[in-house]
């Protein structure tokens with residue numbers, strides 16, 4: 001007994017000594033890695049957060065710096081991050097030298113606990129395999145029709161009744177929350193054939209949605225730290241935000257496992273959803289869980305973010321809203337509901353308004369890669385091996401040299417030629433990324449956004465409760481407005 005006690009005391013002593021030594025050593029590495037000698041204004045401003053005096057969003061400050069840079073490229077030395085808003089550089093990174101700019105290990109470590117080996121977090125063969133499977137599924141017309149029907153059902157059964165229930169009642173509704181619930185239900189139905197019912201009229205608390213939100217927020221916050229050492233120590237000691245992250249991921253895992261189990265019980269061989277397709281060729285439960293989580297992330301927050309800023313912009317620009325109404329009246333006549341998928345392709349003005357809205361408010365505001373080898377970007381910027389290279393869709397959408405002097409105005413007309421929508425180069429407008437890893441859900445997302453826009457604009461006037469307040473974003477993997485988007489709803493007679 002005594003021997004056991006002595007052994008356990010010695011073990012505890014050794015464990016704590018090791019932890020303290022490790023923490024001390026890590027702190028030393030952190031201080032050295034911070035490059036305190038970098039006294040440039042940008043780094044000082046980042047470290048002291050003094051940029052907050054002039055800008056309410058980090059991406060607005062970056063946009064300002066990118067606009068001032070003659071090359072459209074800036075450096076945040078303390079983060080080892082080169083940020084560019086130069087379309088030639090973006091094409092070079094995403095297409096020409098794709099192999100030299102993978103997601104890289106630092107990124108996959110930051111998001112690894114949440115995303116595991118899911119498509120967003122891997123390079124090489126594992127990425128190729130998932131991309132091939134998912135693009136086969138998402139690329140076919142029949143699948144888009146299936147998505148169209150699912151979205152229409154969610155609109156008819158849940159979104160419209162919910163908006164009608166608050167219409168004209170002087171009641172403030174958080175539209176961002178409603179849209180997140182809407183897109184969560186859709187992506188779950190589409191990807192897994194299961195309906196979480198988040199947009200039921202009593203707005204139930206969804207454990208998986210809440211755990212998922214917290215996990216993606218805390219994972220994204222890891223990337224904001226000047227050194228990974230801090231969160232790694234916290235993770236090792238299971239402290240603070242890392243403790244919360246671990247708990248949230250545990251819940252996500254449990255619920256994802258339940259989804260896989262349910263799908264198995266229901267049978268998957270004849271189903272149309274993505275999970276069933278993957279289940280026919282993958283037996284590894286952990287891998288299936290990672291795929292599920294990646295698709296939730298891909299399809300939920302992005303669409304909700306895009307629609308939230310779309311309705312904010314419409315409420316600031318009523319002339320755009322009435323031009324959309326005119327187009328809908330012309331194409332749909334007196335029909336309240338869109339009956340044919342093909343009619344969407346004739347709505348050029350609506351398509352232009354949606355693209356224009358994501359130019360100013362891209363759901364993915366920036367995206368980083370890591371250089372495999374030393375390189376020189378087309379604008380002459382030297383990139384050393386291991387550097388984080390970030391392209392910045394938010395900044396790019398607001399660059400005068402790309403979009404002209406009216407770049408900050410919301411003008412769908414800039415996308416139209418003779419009344420027809422004309423797309424832009426994905427490297428000038430990398431909202432869905434571009435090159436070899438271009439978004440696989442782009443067409444589906446556009447269908448979903450158009451269906452919501454049509455249904456809501458034809459039936460309601462949405463007015464933002466505080467129209468003078470510009471969106472302020474919370475740190476996260478996708479753009480999320482702090483405090484949501486409080487709106488008032490009126491039904492059109």
Ligand code: HEM
Nearest residue numbers: 131298299302303306363364431432433437439440441445
């Ligand atoms: C407005 C909505 C959307 C936007 C703005 C958007 C944007 C993006 C961006 C920027 C990426 C690149 C991310 C990276 O590599 O780091 C991406 C990748 C991806 N997106 Fe989307 N997305 C949207 C909706 C969707 C939807 C609805 C789905 C699926 C149902 C989807 C599926 C994917 C997948 C699977 C990838 C990974 C592609 C790869 O790595 O090869 N996206 N998306």
